[in-house]
Amino acid sequence: MKPHFYKVNTPLQESYTAYHLKSQNFGRIWHYHPELELHYTIRGNGLRFIGDKVGNFQAGEVILLGENLPHSWRCQEEYYDKDPQASIEAIVIQFLPDCMGKEMLSLPEAYLLPQLFEKAKMGMVIRGEAREKLIELMLAAVNAVGIDRLIILLSLLKILASTQEYELITSAYAFYKSNEVEALQLNKIYNYTLAHFKENISLSDVAAMRNLTVTSFCRYFKMMTNKSYYDFLIEIRISHACRILIEDRRPIDVLCFECGFNNVSNFYRHFKKITGLTPLDYKRRFTQSEKAE
Numbered sequence: 001m002k003p004h005f006y007k008v009n010t011p012l013q014e015s016y017t018a019y020h021l022k023s024q025n026f027g028r029i030w031h032y033h034p035e036l037e038l039h040y041t042i043r044g045n046g047l048r049f050i051g052d053k054v055g056n057f058q059a060g061e062v063i064l065l066g067e068n069l070p071h072s073w074r075c076q077e078e079y080y081d082k083d084p085q086a087s088i089e090a091i092v093i094q095f096l097p098d099c100m101g102k103e104m105l106s107l108p109e110a111y112l113l114p115q116l117f118e119k120a121k122m123g124m125v126i127r128g129e130a131r132e133k134l135i136e137l138m139l140a141a142v143n144a145v146g147i148d149r150l151i152i153l154l155s156l157l158k159i160l161a162s163t164q165e166y167e168l169i170t171s172a173y174a175f176y177k178s179n180e181v182e183a184l185q186l187n188k189i190y191n192y193t194l195a196h197f198k199e200n201i202s203l204s205d206v207a208a209m210r211n212l213t214v215t216s217f218c219r220y221f222k223m224m225t226n227k228s229y230y231d232f233l234i235e236i237r238i239s240h241a242c243r244i245l246i247e248d249r250r251p252i253d254v255l256c257f258e259c260g261f262n263n264v265s266n267f268y269r270h271f272k273k274i275t276g277l278t279p280l281d282y283k284r285r286f287t288q289s290e291k292a293e
Helices: 102-106 112-120 128-143 147-162 180-196 203-208 214-225 229-247 252-258 264-275 279-292
Strands: 017-023 036-043 046-050 053-057 062-065 071-075 088-095 124-126 166-168
Touching: 017 128, 036 071, 036 128, 046 062, 046 229, 053 229, 062 128, 088 128, 088 147, 112 147, 124 128, 128 147, 180 203, 180 229, 203 214, 214 229, 229 252, 229 264, 229 279, 252 264, 264 279
Parallel strands: none
Antiparallel strands: 017 088, 036 062, 036 088, 046 053, 046 071, 062 124, 124 166
């Protein structure tokens, strides 16, 4: 899926942006920008689309996105229905790799930074003590002024460059530049799928949104996303199932139908293929990790 270019408006008097975001939702557009982005979700949950991966996000998550890495945080539907109880909050820091001067990256003391920026191109979820330190600094960055802003950014980069407490998100780094019309058309398909994934989606209905035959649409979607529309739909359904497994006590044989699957065996097969675990093992692992924290 080709993302939409997003222009980050950094004030002329600042070398990077740091802001406290409070809104109804994170929007819907899948986009990219040349700035790296450090994103701390304070409140909100739903699905995140980063590169070629679909996953769940929730409060407390800290993610570093590399330059031009396509991404979108899609909240659950109640966040788009103007539910007064549903709103998001986040701290977002965006900066160009050379925002403090190209010469700095050539300094011998900064040898870890180019390595960090390469890893960030696949997206990094930060865990443990490193996450706690980053959160404190990110909160401070929002109101910092003058040289304190640079000190905070350097401190953030030091933690990110040296920590081993992270997981890479995508399997590869790749993006396609697109024009705005094409991006909007793809987002229409993307939004339709998120709104109807629990239903029996017809390929002919989705293809009609692009005025294509089913065969042409399947070829088009594969070319744009490097995966079939069916695989994309299954990823959405499994990501929803992962969230329900963690939040709900309903039997697994019941919740599979709420995620759009027609039978239990089909659900188990796709869940194991995508996560590497059975639904029960996935739930146990998450519960154990929560207790460990």
